[in-house]
Amino acid sequence: MIKDNPGHSAWYIERFRTMAAEGADLDGEARFIDAMVPRGARIHDAGCGPGRVGGTLARLGHHVVGVDIDPELIDAAHDDHPGPHWMTADLSTLDLADVGISEQFDVIVCAGNVMTFVDPATRGAVLERLASHLAAEGRMAVGFGAGRGYEFADFHADVAAAGLRTHAQFSSWHLHPLTPESDFIVAVLGH
Numbered sequence: 001m002i003k004d005n006p007g008h009s010a011w012y013i014e015r016f017r018t019m020a021a022e023g024a025d026l027d028g029e030a031r032f033i034d035a036m037v038p039r040g041a042r043i044h045d046a047g048c049g050p051g052r053v054g055g056t057l058a059r060l061g062h063h064v065v066g067v068d069i070d071p072e073l074i075d076a077a078h079d080d081h082p083g084p085h086w087m088t089a090d091l092s093t094l095d096l097a098d099v100g101i102s103e104q105f106d107v108i109v110c111a112g113n114v115m116t117f118v119d120p121a122t123r124g125a126v127l128e129r130l131a132s133h134l135a136a137e138g139r140m141a142v143g144f145g146a147g148r149g150y151e152f153a154d155f156h157a158d159v160a161a162a163g164l165r166t167h168a169q170f171s172s173w174h175l176h177p178l179t180p181e182s183d184f185i186v187a188v189l190g191h
């Protein structure tokens with residue numbers, strides 16, 4: 001995407017800065033995640049972009065590690081949301097122990113359609129790598145929309161292949177029920 005549209009990252013950063021300045025509610029996912037754990041939890045914001053979700057979770061008192069493949073977005077996360085450990089890395093090959101982060105996470109959040117932005121050939125690897133960073137009792141919340149080239153059934157097959165179980169499913173970060181007509185999924189996964 002960066003190759004095809006070199007200005008995309010700057011546009012994306014500015015879009016969220018503008019929405020934040022206008023007082024838009026950008027915290028739905030962070031509220032969902034905050035409700036899953038006591039304060040002070042270890043949280044991984046997977047595909048964090050410019051830090052919208054992890055930044056809020058850090059301000060709420062959690063210990064956040066955010067990873068994104070796009071260094072421009074990680075620079076913006078550093079600028080806009082100081083506090084979390086932001087780093088540039090590819091989720092499909094992620095091994096945080098390599099960079100001295102050996103902790104496993106109480107929650108991993110994968111918000112903002114990240115699973116439909118990763119290279120489709122690596123979706124299984126991304127879920128497997130995320131599972132390997134999840135604490136034994138940890139949970140992972142993954143949300144993405146329909147019509148983005150990743151059928152919910154294929155996602156569930158990849159979840160099972162990664163050794164994960166689905167604990168709960170919703171059609172929004174506001175906990176609306178998932179129905180066959182839903183155009184969005186939020187899945188809560190665990191070992």
Ligand SMILES: C[S@@+](CC[C@H](N)C(=O)[O-])C[C@H]1O[C@@H](n2cnc3c(N)ncnc32)[C@H](O)[C@@H]1O
Pocket residue numbers: 046047048049050051052053067068069070073089090091092110111112113114117118119
């Ligand atoms: C729509 S953005 C969502 C950003 C953020 N999670 C949010 O909700 O504000 C999707 C993100 O996935 C990231 N991404 C795509 N493939 C990735 C990969 N293999 N490893 C890490 N991040 C990736 C992109 O760089 C982009 O920041």
